[in-house]
Amino acid sequence: MAFGIETVVLLALIVMLAYTVFGLTGFGSSITAMPMLVQVIPLKMAVPLMLIFDLTSGLLLGMRNRKVVDRKELLRLIPFMLAGMAIGVIALVKVQERLLLLLLGAFILAYSAWSLLLKKEPTPLSARWSAPLGMVGGVFTALFGTGGPIYTIYLARRLDDKAVLRATISALIFVTGFSRLVLFSTAGFYKQESLLWLAAILLPCSLLGLFLGNRLHSKLPAHRVVQVIWAILILGGTSLILRNW
Numbered sequence: 001m002a003f004g005i006e007t008v009v010l011l012a013l014i015v016m017l018a019y020t021v022f023g024l025t026g027f028g029s030s031i032t033a034m035p036m037l038v039q040v041i042p043l044k045m046a047v048p049l050m051l052i053f054d055l056t057s058g059l060l061l062g063m064r065n066r067k068v069v070d071r072k073e074l075l076r077l078i079p080f081m082l083a084g085m086a087i088g089v090i091a092l093v094k095v096q097e098r099l100l101l102l103l104l105g106a107f108i109l110a111y112s113a114w115s116l117l118l119k120k121e122p123t124p125l126s127a128r129w130s131a132p133l134g135m136v137g138g139v140f141t142a143l144f145g146t147g148g149p150i151y152t153i154y155l156a157r158r159l160d161d162k163a164v165l166r167a168t169i170s171a172l173i174f175v176t177g178f179s180r181l182v183l184f185s186t187a188g189f190y191k192q193e194s195l196l197w198l199a200a201i202l203l204p205c206s207l208l209g210l211f212l213g214n215r216l217h218s219k220l221p222a223h224r225v226v227q228v229i230w231a232i233l234i235l236g237g238t239s240l241i242l243r244n245w
Contacts, residue, residue: 016209023213030145035236053206076130084138105240125157
């Protein structure tokens with residue numbers, strides 16, 4: 001698949017924006033980028049492409065506070081997460097892309113609405129929720145790289161200590177990244193023409209976005225950043241549904 005200069009520039013801007021958001025907030029690179037990327041390149045290329053940038057960012061930032069990771073919660077989630085990821089990869093290969101993009105749009109709008117409307121303190125969850133939420137999170141992780149919010153919904157209601165919560169989520173996302181790399185390589189996604197070439201060109205853009213986000217983190221009001229992110233997500237999710245309905 002050949003890409004013109006205009007397309008590469010547009011992809012570079014999308015990737016830089018996504019990782020600026022990640023640098024500002026510590027999450028949200030894939031869920032920000034994916035609605036825009038799939039307007040330009042196929043979903044089967046966008047997902048493995050973002051995975052390369054996610055893994056690179058994770059390696060550079062490192063797994064902070066590894067000693068306080070709650071391993072019991074990880075061990076509860078990981079088997080169901082891996083099962084869900086296997087289902088997600090099969091769906092990514094077999095299911096019509098238009099239907100998957102409709103699902104992505106619906107997921108983004110539902111997550112945005114849930115986050116904006118939920119005002120009360122989260123209530124504790126039973127450990128039995130690790131099975132359904134782990135599996136659903138695994139499916140969305142493999143399909144779109146957007147399973148992080150689902151894992152966070154579960155872990156935030158299981159772990160009271162914020163440092164433990166952050167460390168456990170980081171460790172889980174790191175595990176999902178390498179698991180997806182194995183699954184995507186096995187499925188042949190990295191054999192797609194121009195994918196690795198495109199990744200090499202766009203990788204500096206992801207790192208620049210990460211740098212900008214980290215620099216802006218202490219200078220921008222947190223509530224304004226969150227408002228901009230929700231606006232991007234709602235517009236992106238709506239656009240996906242309208243284009244693929």
